[in-house]
Amino acid sequence: MLKRYFLFLGSLLLALCAHAQLSIDITTSGGRQIPIAIMPMPGEVAQPQVVSEVVAADLARTGLFRLVNTIGITPVPTEPSDVNFQDWTGRSADALVIGKVEPSGSGRVEVRFRLFDVQKQSQLASFSYVVPPAQLRATAHRIADVIYEKLTGDKGVFSTKITYVVKRTGRYELQVADADGFNAQSVLASREPIMSPAWSPDGSRIAYVSFDQKKPVVVVQNLAAGTTSVVANHRGNNSAPSWSPDGRSLAVALSKDGLTQIYRVAATGGPAQRLTDSTGVDTQPAYSPDGQWIAFTSDRGGSPQIYRMPASGGAAQRLTFEGSYNVGPRYSPDGRSIAFVQREGGRYRIASMELATGQVTSLTDGALDDSPTYAPNGKMILYETQVGGHGQLAAVSGDGRVRQRLTSSAGDVQDPAWGPMPTN
């Protein structure tokens, strides 16, 4: 028992040292949570990752689940025949997860798990994965994805990645991490600012703004190969990259012809085709998921507001009317809403607008919130906020009910972008 305890401690510390650069606090207000019991999986504590704990943490973080106490259930059930449903109705659990982790030869391990509907006493899912021990954390995320989808009807995003910029004194890093903040990897370091990272639709590349040339230039980096290519380096500023849904081109903001306007460039670079022609500043383009539209910020009407135009350019339609500062639109994955930054009473907050009705909802109450980015299932919006004068990441559900704060001691964390669903 003691040994097991120390192994657990050891794995926890290993996780702390190697990975945990962002830790997460959640607050929820109102709304029903699904009570779920997640049993320890025999064999898991001998492994580098404790699968049931990662699954539980994933589900709890969404604010949509309440973890039911599993202490005192003996023997630990691992097969359907071991399950005594009365144990769980007595503890008010609606769902139950059991499983086990066993060595499966040539250094690999097999993870088996089952999900039950307690009230119906029926099995909702059963999966088995044979993986190297190093992939157990990723396997736990896949299990959490299955459970989340079965119980909520929406795709889980536990296997997705996020990117963000970490700023320390005189040093900037572009990092890529799992959606829970673990496994943070630096993909770029510079003494000059890095801004506005954007994932390609297939997740293989990230476009961002580099200041390595002493001015903003748009660069595309291939994550697997580590190669970079400059896709926009015109006279003046080059910034605000947004990928077209087919991954072939980028909408960017360039000031090569005077004030900042929106252009399209091929994702491989080359000449820029001008899409807006206004007398003001046009910037922060965002392709709609169907590729038909580009939403953007413009102050052509006197104050910065959000507009949209056909993706090939042309007449723009104003979308925001309330307030004197509405900027930085990002489409929801279903294309029905945009999230953006609004200023109200000197505070900068994240809001969303339902495009069909024009209905605006304020989602956050920070002083200096910025850079909203939707999870690929559209359920959460990750953004940058200020805590004690430092940039930190936070997330809020589309209805504002669930909030997460991802804290880091690493420095200022800013400019997040949530990656796409994994392709496998």
Place this chain on the structure above:
Amino acid sequence: MKQLAICLVIAALAAGCASKEKQPDASVTDRSAGTTPPSTSTTPSTSSTTTPNRDTNVSGDPLRDPNNILSKRSVYFDFDSNAVKDEYRNLIQAHARYMNDKRDSHIRIEGNTDERGSREYNLALGQRRAEAVKKVMTVLGVNDNRIETVSYGEEKPKSQGHDEQAWAENRRADIRYQGE
């Protein structure tokens, strides 16, 4: 007691890994401002456009003579504004005159904003401030293609504070001559 011991072990290990994570602090902070007062220790940057050694004789160079208005390079702006205030007209005129005399001189005007507001929109606002200064100079006869305007937005604050004094310092466009 046992719990306490475990906590201490965790604390010690955590401290151990925290210090391991610590990066060797870069001793350099390149604010990339050719306009910073000589008291600030600027350090060589990776780019070729580093500030020449300030110990060289400056008497012959009006751009470096602290008694010459040409050594002043910063134009400050009000919140949310890109209007060039009258108090900076003389400064900009002096630089326009200098450029009209020195036909081979080129400048870059670098716009900046305070930290409030959206990062990318601030980049465009800084650009707008740089363009506003450029416009005054082109009206005074300096050819358009001798002036590049760029923006650092809120990315390179001269003052790191979070109050009005710091913000006022950061709402700024700097004139920088090629080779500086």
